[in-house]
Amino acid sequence: MAEGGDGAGGSGEDRFIARFLRPIAGSSAALGLLDDAALLTPPEGCDLVLTKDAVVAGVHFFADDPPASIARKALRVNLSDLAAKGADPLGALLALALPKGTPDAWMEAFAAALGEDTERYLCPILGGDTVSIPGPVTITLTALGSVPKGAFVPRTGARPGQAILVTGTIGDAALGLRLRQDGKAAAFAGLSDEQRGHLLDRYLHPQPRLAIAPVLRRYAKSAMDVSDGLAGDVAKMLAASGCGGRIEARRVPVSAAAAEAIAADAGLFRTAITGGDDYEVVACVPHALVHVFTAEAARVGVPVTLIGETREQPGLDVTDAGGHPLDLGAGSFSHF
Amino acid sequence: MAEGGDGAGGSGEDRFIARFLRPIAGSSAALGLLDDAALLTPPEGCDLVLTKDAVVAGVHFFADDPPASIARKALRVNLSDLAAKGADPLGALLALALPKGTPDAWMEAFAAALGEDTERYLCPILGGDTVSIPGPVTITLTALGSVPKGAFVPRTGARPGQAILVTGTIGDAALGLRLRQDGKAAAFAGLSDEQRGHLLDRYLHPQPRLAIAPVLRRYAKSAMDVSDGLAGDVAKMLAASGCGGRIEARRVPVSAAAAEAIAADAGLFRTAITGGDDYEVVACVPHALVHVFTAEAARVGVPVTLIGETREQPGLDVTDAGGHPLDLGAGSFSHF
Numbered sequence A, B: 001m002a003e004g005g006d007g008a009g010g011s012g013e014d015r016f017i018a019r020f021l022r023p024i025a026g027s028s029a030a031l032g033l034l035d036d037a038a039l040l041t042p043p044e045g046c047d048l049v050l051t052k053d054a055v056v057a058g059v060h061f062f063a064d065d066p067p068a069s070i071a072r073k074a075l076r077v078n079l080s081d082l083a084a085k086g087a088d089p090l091g092a093l094l095a096l097a098l099p100k101g102t103p104d105a106w107m108e109a110f111a112a113a114l115g116e117d118t119e120r121y122l123c124p125i126l127g128g129d130t131v132s133i134p135g136p137v138t139i140t141l142t143a144l145g146s147v148p149k150g151a152f153v154p155r156t157g158a159r160p161g162q163a164i165l166v167t168g169t170i171g172d173a174a175l176g177l178r179l180r181q182d183g184k185a186a187a188f189a190g191l192s193d194e195q196r197g198h199l200l201d202r203y204l205h206p207q208p209r210l211a212i213a214p215v216l217r218r219y220a221k222s223a224m225d226v227s228d229g230l231a232g233d234v235a236k237m238l239a240a241s242g243c244g245g246r247i248e249a250r251r252v253p254v255s256a257a258a259a260e261a262i263a264a265d266a267g268l269f270r271t272a273i274t275g276g277d278d279y280e281v282v283a284c285v286p287h288a289l290v291h292v293f294t295a296e297a298a299r300v301g302v303p304v305t306l307i308g309e310t311r312e313q314p315g316l317d318v319t320d321a322g323g324h325p326l327d328l329g330a331g332s333f334s335h336f
Helices: A010-024 A028-033 A067-084 A104-120 A172-181 A193-204 A210-219 A230-241 A256-264 A268-274 A287-299 B010-024 B028-033 B067-084 B104-120 B172-181 B193-204 B210-219 B230-241 B256-264 B268-274 B287-299
Strands: A038-040 A046-056 A088-098 A125-132 A138-148 A162-167 A222-226 A244-248 A280-286 A304-311 A315-319 B038-040 B046-056 B088-098 B125-132 B138-148 B162-167 B222-226 B244-248 B280-286 B304-311 B315-319
Touching: A010 A104, A010 A125, A038 A088, A038 A125, A046 A067, A046 B088, A046 B138, A067 A088, A067 A104, A067 A138, A067 A210, A067 A222, A067 A280, A088 A104, A088 A210, A088 B046, A088 B138, A138 B046, A138 B088, A138 B138, A162 A287, A172 A193, A172 A256, A172 A268, A193 A256, A210 A280, A210 A287, A222 A230, A230 A244, A230 A268, A230 A280, A230 A304, A230 A315, A256 A268, A280 A287, A287 A304, B010 B104, B010 B125, B038 B088, B038 B125, B046 B067, B067 B088, B067 B104, B067 B138, B067 B210, B067 B222, B067 B280, B088 B104, B088 B210, B162 B287, B172 B193, B172 B256, B172 B268, B193 B256, B210 B280, B210 B287, B222 B230, B230 B244, B230 B268, B230 B280, B230 B304, B230 B315, B256 B268, B280 B287, B287 B304
Parallel strands: A046 B125, A088 A125, A125 B046, A244 A315, B088 B125, B244 B315
Antiparallel strands: A038 B046, A046 A138, A046 B038, A088 A138, A162 A280, A162 A304, A222 A280, A244 A304, B046 B138, B088 B138, B162 B280, B162 B304, B222 B280, B244 B304
């Protein structure tokens, strides 16, 4: 244990911040990372939305993933939470726990990618902490966003008889992870290189749906980001809202690559809707508003698909074309 | 690597949050920890102050420290940053990375102590994340505070000719750590059990100086919390402010226990002013305001001591009674 509290060393930490992080801390709120704290004047008439996700090497990403990809994922999983709540990013705080001996080149690539992403998503790094860890790289990001007062989109606002819609396509990331773990599996044999690349990229580089935030604020009664698997996350949202629902399996949007893999191995459909890491948004919208919601989402470049409906009876069914609940494997669905 | 992203497991994490964290999430902003994000309406006319500190087992605390102490330290080191900036706490987000198999009893004790502290310091847990880590317990806390618009106390506001003052006593925690590591050292032989207890407790349980926040807002031009050692932190603050200064060694306030140890081993003075973990506040105040600053600090129960003065010439000297810079050991002071 290092005397003085910080294993990274006082002045060592300062140099580290100066070299790698100060150049990407663009906002005046960050005070040049020269202070102990960031100072932020919240936009007038707004509520703040706060989210915090930690990612750990060997758990949420592979330790040998490119540092640029790790940086992007650490930021984007938080931005995905903001997007689903209808919030626009204000900034983020970064805590970086690094093993001793992490190469400068690793940090350079990490910081450069984080800098690019903070510009792309208008989410400057406001401050944070860097410490050493006798363990895996651990990155904790706290993202702050704003919504006009009262416009926060909760997880608890679904009511029976609403449409359930989801952005983008589901299952690419989970199949990308499967492909990475077992690239020789027969299910993937028919995929083109481009299709393989698509699945792998979707696992590595989530695309937070920030563009849809203002549309959610206007039309969605309930929303959350899909990070732990579509079926489980929808079940969670409906339970939190005090209702239940049904998803029609054939309506769940999948990419051409995912469709190819599922056609070769039908069991991968379960992987697709339970696997997680989608970072899409699922929302409940009154039926009368589905048309305008879909049109306005399209206008900001986000495809949305109607996949089911809420109901009074608790629980979530994923149904086949005949309306019968699919048996998606005992145990794994016990928490629905 | 767990499919689905989160090594703690989706529903496992939910149960964990429900059992241990929901009971201590008292604020309506936390939305019962049932949402992906917290919602906070910032107080009107206020700026936000944001700080984030990570603590790692084996680096910032001993892995076998009582979980209650670990929880308190994780929160309080962040509150100390808020206090030094003149901010009142609004709430905190917690990211908890725990090794698999962490006993329920550990979590219960951790959550109970955190719950007590969040009530004591009016700093509710608003949200966060729990993940598993194939490594040491790692706790990241982001604390939010508020200051009246424009009242943030920066690190950069010191100017030549101001008084340097510090709260409480310096060195207890560093000596407590030393005592813990080498309890049989001759320097500690003359200490009473009560004195030993004092030093050990100061290392384990920082006392954030939140009471002085409004006084700092009114009178301090520059301030920071003392976490990495008084000498280094003052040097940092003055460098960030573009000036230098002098601390008189004999004025640095020490407890009776620390004085006893330093009397037995004069070298421990260096430990006291460079060791860190004090979580006191050092501030620069115009001379004309020192009296009223000291009186108002006393009124809120915080003793402050004048320890030196700022100057134009860069750098920091720690001087003996004759005004000569102390030789505090080559190398260790190179970054002043």
